[in-house]
Amino acid sequence: MKVLVAYLSQTGNTRKVAEAIYDAIEADKELKPLGEVESLEGFDLAFIGFPIHAANPASDAKAFLEEKARGRKVAVFITHSNPEDGENVARYLENCRASLVDVDLVGMFNCQGEMAEAIMEFLSKSENPRHRQFAEYAPQTKGQPDESRLEKARAFAREVMEKVC
Numbered sequence: 001m002k003v004l005v006a007y008l009s010q011t012g013n014t015r016k017v018a019e020a021i022y023d024a025i026e027a028d029k030e031l032k033p034l035g036e037v038e039s040l041e042g043f044d045l046a047f048i049g050f051p052i053h054a055a056n057p058a059s060d061a062k063a064f065l066e067e068k069a070r071g072r073k074v075a076v077f078i079t080h081s082n083p084e085d086g087e088n089v090a091r092y093l094e095n096c097r098a099s100l101v102d103v104d105l106v107g108m109f110n111c112q113g114e115m116a117e118a119i120m121e122f123l124s125k126s127e128n129p130r131h132r133q134f135a136e137y138a139p140q141t142k143g144q145p146d147e148s149r150l151e152k153a154r155a156f157a158r159e160v161m162e163k164v165c
C-alpha cells in the first residue's frame with residue numbers, strides 16, 4: 001500500500017499535523033507540500049491537509065480537491081483557529097465536503113491552529129466587526145496545534161490505516 005501525506009500550510013500549523021500523521025503511518029509513504037503534487041496516480045490513499053480560510057478550504061486546496069481527488073481514496077485534515085467545539089466548525093467541515101465530489105472519503109480530522117500575528121493585526125484593524133471579534137480570539141490559539149492535538153492526529157492516521165488496510 002502506498003500512502004501520500006500532502007499539505008498546504010501558510011504559517012506551519014497544518015504542516016505540523018501533516019508530519020504527525022506521516023510519522024504514525026506504517027506503510028510505503030511520502031510527505032509533500034500540496035503544490036508539488038501533480039496527481040494522486042500511484043497512491044492507494046492520500047491524506048490531504050489544509051487551513052480554513054474564510055470558512056472554506058484555502059483556495060489552492062479547494063482547487064486541488066475539485067480537480068485531482070475525484071475517484072481517489074482520501075482522508076482530509078484541516079486546521080482552523082476556532083476551537084474544535086466552536087459553533088462555526090461544523091460549517092467548515094460541510095464546506096470541505098462540498099469540494100469532495102466523487103471522492104472516496106475515508107476520514108476527516110480537524111484541529112485548532114495558532115492564528116499568525118500578522119493575520120491577527122490585520123483583522124483587528126478591519127472595519128468589519130466580525131473580523132475584529134475574530135482577532136480577539138487569537139491569544140487563545142497560541143501554541144496550537146499542541147502535543148495533545150498532534151497525538152490525536154497520529155491516532156486519526158492509525159485509525160484510517162486500520163480501516164483501509
Ligand SMILES: Cc1cc2nc3c(=O)[nH]c(=O)nc-3n(C[C@H](O)[C@H](O)[C@H](O)COP(=O)(O)O)c2cc1C
Nearest residue numbers: 009010011012013014051054055079080081082113
Ligand atoms: C486569510 C485567512 C483566513 C482565515 N479564516 C479563518 C476562518 O474563517 N476560520 C478559522 O477558524 N480560522 C481562519 N483562519 C486561521 C487559519 O485557518 C489557522 O490559523 C490555520 O491553522 C493556519 O494554518 P497554516 O499555519 O497551516 O497556514 C484564517 C487564516 C487566514 C490567513
